[in-house]
Structures are given as C-alpha cells and as structure tokens.
Amino acid sequence: MLTGGGDCPGLNAxxxxxxxxxxxxxxxxLIGFRDGWRGVLEGSYIDLxxxxxxxxxxxxxxxxxxSRTNPYKRDDGARCVRETLAQLGVEALIAIGGEDTLGxxxxxxxxxxxxxxVPKTIDNDLGATDVTFGFDTALQIATDAIDRLHTTAxxxxxxxxxxxxxxxxxxxxxxxxxxxxxxxxxxxxxxxDIDEVCRLIERxxxxxxxxxxxxxxxxATPKAGTMEVLTGAVDEFGHARLGGIGTRLxxxxxxxxxxxxxxxxxxxxxxxxxxxxxxxxxxxxLGLAAIRAAHxxxxxxxxxxxxxxxxxxALADAVAEVRRVPTEEYEQLGVLFG
Numbered sequence: 001m002l003t004g005g006g007d008c009p010g011l012n013a014x015x016x017x018x019x020x021x022x023x024x025x026x027x028x029x030l031i032g033f034r035d036g037w038r039g040v041l042e043g044s045y046i047d048l049x050x051x052x053x054x055x056x057x058x059x060x061x062x063x064x065x066x067s068r069t070n071p072y073k074r075d076d077g078a079r080c081v082r083e084t085l086a087q088l089g090v091e092a093l094i095a096i097g098g099e100d101t102l103g104x105x106x107x108x109x110x111x112x113x114x115x116x117x118v119p120k121t122i123d124n125d126l127g128a129t130d131v132t133f134g135f136d137t138a139l140q141i142a143t144d145a146i147d148r149l150h151t152t153a154x155x156x157x158x159x160x161x162x163x164x165x166x167x168x169x170x171x172x173x174x175x176x177x178x179x180x181x182x183x184x185x186x187x188x189x190x191x192x193d194i195d196e197v198c199r200l201i202e203r204x205x206x207x208x209x210x211x212x213x214x215x216x217x218x219x220a221t222p223k224a225g226t227m228e229v230l231t232g233a234v235d236e237f238g239h240a241r242l243g244g245i246g247t248r249l250x251x252x253x254x255x256x257x258x259x260x261x262x263x264x265x266x267x268x269x270x271x272x273x274x275x276x277x278x279x280x281x282x283x284x285x286l287g288l289a290a291i292r293a294a295h296x297x298x299x300x301x302x303x304x305x306x307x308x309x310x311x312x313x314a315l316a317d318a319v320a321e322v323r324r325v326p327t328e329e330y331e332q333l334g335v336l337f338g
Contacts, residue, residue, distance in 0.1 A: 001015065001018060001030065001031075001032055001033070001048075001064075001093065001094035001095070001096060002032065002033040002036055002037065002039060002040065002064060002093070002094075002095055002096065002097075002101075003015070003036060003062040003064050003065075003066050003096045003097065003101075003120075004036030004037055004066055004067065004068070004069075004095065004096070004097035004098075004100070004101030004104075005036070005066060005068060005097045005098045005100055005101045005120075005121070006066070006068075006098070006121075006122070006271060007060070007061045007062055007066050007271050007272075008062075008120045008121065008122055008133070008134035008271060009060045009061075009122075009133070009134050009137040009138070009271070009272075009273065009274065009275030009276070009279055010120065010133035010134050010137070010275045010279040010280060010282065010283035011061065011062040011064075011066075011096060011120060011134075011283070012053075012056040012057065012059050012060075012061070012062060012063055013056075013057050013133075013275065013279070013280045013283035013284045013287065014096050014118055014120070014133075014283045014284070014286060014287035014290070015032065015048070015053060015056065015062070015063060015064065015096075015287070016053040016056055016057055016284070016287070017283070017284045017285075017286075017287030017288045017291075018030065018094060018287045018288075018290060018291045019048050019049065019050065019052070019053045020050065020053070021287075021288050021291045021292070022291045023049065023050060024050075025291075026291070026295055028291070030047075030048040030049070031045045031046065031047055031048060031088065031090070032045060032046050032048045032063070032064040033045045033064065034046065034064060034065050035064070035065040035066060035067040035069070036065070036066050036067040036068070036069055036097070036101065037067070037069045037070065037071050037081070037101070037104060038067045038069035039064075039065075040071070040080075040081045040084050040085070041069065041071060041074065041077060041080050041081065041084070043084050043087070043088070045088070046064070057280060057284075058274050058275070058280070059274070060137075060271075060272050060273045060274055060275060061272070068100065070100070070104060071104060071108075072104065072107065078107070078108065078111060081108060081113070082108075082111070082112075082113060085113065091114060092114045092115075092116065092294040092299075093105075093108075093113065093114065093115050093116070094115075094116045094117075094118060094290050094291070094294065095115055095116070095117050095118070096117075096118040096120055097117075097118075097119075097120060097121075098119070098120060098121035098123070098125075098126055098132075099121070099125070099126055099319055099322065102117045102119065102126070102302065102315055102318055102319050103319045105117050105315055106300070106315040106316055106318075106319055109299060109300040109315060110300075114294075114297075114299045115299060115300065115315070116290050116293050116294050116298065116299070116301060116302070116303070117290075117301070117302035117303070117315045117318065118286050118287065118290050118302065118303050119132045119133075119286070119302060119303070119304065119318065120132055120133055120134055120283075121134060121135070122134040122135055122137070122138035122165060122172065122270060122271060123135070123165060123166055123167065123168070123169055123171060123172065124169065124171040124172070124323070125166075125167075125168055125169035125171065125322045125323045125324065126318055126319075126322075126323060127317060127318050127319065127320055127321055127322070127323045128302065128304055128313040128314070128317045128318040128320075129302075129304040129305050129306070129313070129318065130304075130305045130306060130307065131282065131305050133275070133279040133282045133283040133286065134271075134275070134279060135171065135172070135279075136276045136278045136279050136282075137273070137274075137275045137276045137279050138165065138172055138270040138271065139171075139172055139175050139176055139179070140276055141266070141269060141270050141273070142162075142164045142172055142176035142180075142215075142266060142270060143175075143176045143179045143180050145162065145264070145266055145269075146162055146176060146177070146179075146180030146181075146182060146213060146215065147180055149162060149213060149264060150180070150181070150213060153211040153212070153213060154211045156211075156260070157210040157211050157259075157260070158211055158259070158260045158261065158262055159201060159211065159212045159214065159253055159254070159257070159259050159260065159261040159262070160211070160212070160213055160214070160261075160262055160263075160264060161214045161216060161246045161249045161250050161253070161261065161262070161263040161264070162182070162213065162214065162215045162216070162246070162263075162264050162266065163216050163217075163218055163245060163246030163263065163264070163265040163266065163267075164176060164215060164216070164217060164218065164266050164270065165217070165218055165266070165267075165270050165271075166187065166188060166217030166218055166219055166220075167188070167217075167218060167219040168188055168219055168322045168324065169187075169188060169189065169217075169219075169322055169323060169324045169325060170185075170186075170187025170188050170189055170217040170219075170220070170324075170325045170330075171325060172217065172270070173185055173186065173187050173215050173216060173217035173220070174187055174325055174329075174330060174333070176215060177213075177215035178333055178336065180213065180215070181213070182213045182214065182215040182337075183200060183201065183204060183212040183213050183214065183337060183338055184197050184200050184201070184212065184213075184214040184215070184337055184338070185214075185215045185216075185330075185333075185337065186214070186215070186216040186217065186220035186245075186249075187217050187220055187325055187330060188217050188219035188220055188221065188324075189324045189325050189327065189330065190327065190330060191221050191222060191223045191224070192220060192221075192222055192223065193222070193223055193226060194222055194226050194227045194249075194252055194253075194256070195226070195256075197214065197249075197253065198253060198256045198257050199338075200212075200337055200338035201214075201253065201257055201259065201338075202257060203338050204338060205259070214249060214253070216245050216246055216249055217245075218245060218246075219245075220245050221245075227248065227252055228248070229244070229245065229248055246263035246264070246265050247263050247265075249261075249263065250262060250263035282305060285305075285310050286303040286305070286310060287303075289303040289310045289312070290303050293312055298312055300314060300315050300316070301313065301314060301315065302314070302315050302318045304318070
C-alpha cells in the first residue's frame, strides 16, 4: 500500500487496519511503498507486519511517508509503476490519498493494475463519500485556534484574520468559522466582495463590538478587479502553492476601515498531531473494508462512508469532481455573519 499527497491524521489507522486484517484473517504478506507514488517509481518499500504497526493508531502523519509525485509527469512513469509491482510480485495495491493520488490510481486501474482506493483529505472535498478522515481533526484544531484568538481580538479591539486550509473547497473554513463564532467567512466556492467584508466589520463597530474574526480558506478569492492576490508555483498535479490571502486581507481591511488588523495563518498545524476518535474509527473502518475489497477482487473501487455505512464506489466517480460547499448552505448560514 502507499500514502500520497498531504499528510493527514488517521493515515496510520488505515495502515494498521489493513495489516492486522490482512495478516490475521487472510495470511497476506504486505509491503508499504515509501513516499507515495515516488516509492513505487523507485522501488523503495518497507515490509509491513504486526510488529511494524504497533502503537501507530494515535500517531499523526504516516509511517510510510508521502509526496506529491505524479507518475504521469515522468517519462514512462506508468510503465515503471507496473514493472515495479510485477518485479515485487504485488497482486494488489491499496492507494490511500485524495483527489490526485486516487486520480493516478484510477488511471492505473484503467491500464490493468489491481488497485483499491481509500479516501483521505483534511479538506473533505473528495467525491462519492460523505466525509473523509482527517477533516474532523483539522476542523477541531481550527476551531480551537479561533476560540483562542477571540480573547486576543476582544482584548485589543482588533480585527483578526484566520487563514485555514481549503484549496478548492471551504468545508474547514465554513464549519470552523460557524463553530468558532466568526463574523466573516470566506470560501473558494464564492468570490468575495472586499467592500462587503468591510461593511460587516463596520456594522459590528456601530453595534459596539470593536473586534471581529474573519475566517478565510486559503483558496478564497476576491471578485475580479476588486483586490490583488498573490500567486505561487505549481506542483506536479498543476496546483498552485497557496497561502497569502490572510495577509492580503489584513492589509486591505486595515487600509479600508482604519481598524487595526492582524492575520494568523494556521497552515500545516491543521494536518499534524493526534487524530480525533472519530477519525481513528473512520480510518480503521475504511482500511478493513479496503483489504476485504481486495480479496473480493473489487478492482477500481474506493471505500466510502455513506451515511453510517462503509460501501464501495467506483474510483472514477470519486475523482470525477471536487466536492464543494453548496451555495445554499453558505447563504443560509450567512445570517450569522457580522
């Protein structure tokens, strides 16, 4: 198996579940490729047994390492993957990852590789599953940070901008903002009007509330022509390196309102640390379903949470489109802003 993309709380719980069930129930021999698809390309792996996975359930990150390597950006990358699997006698590959990692898995399945997918992303933006593990942990971390920032904002009569993760979907921003009582929430799905942001802040001042909390997803963007934003380099999957909207909002809000404004970027702290109980249980259930799917020859499928049941869905459906916050849900909660 392999873990690809950004690290995520709960990855080790999946690994542990696959290894325990694979060995005890089916007598499997398991290996883990190091650093995602890079490990497959380079033939770098470790043996996985019961002893190797002891004590990893509460650990964040992944004992296998991860990367954003894309085999399809390498000359003959897909062929190299198939050759590595054949040389090692790998009969089935369990790929644990988000949109990009599982997108590669889906392409390999179409080329005849026996692949099962397990969904993970703190952004909660993967299709064909109700929730991805890692989201609950990231959400709790972001909410705790907003709670702590409230006291500073109120003590100093400041506007505090909190930048959270969320490249294409605003689930973390919306849910942590609502849970933390934010006054403005900005998500990638809906371009924001900086004038409206300032209006909500000034309305709070008029009501005698001289501080505000603005939560912005890293992928939030202003309406065209209203505010300049920063751009960065792109990775092997074509994603721009984000981070910077919080600082730009800090500058614009202070310039337009005259109120002291500070930005806090939570960044990778949202990915790290001990997974919540919910994420540990969900990841374990998905892992158990994955190893059983492999023994049922359910190739090209992904384990998925549907309601409270774990079901199999086609990898192609899971990566067909990003799961975004519905506009109506955001608008319904908008009554709480300002």
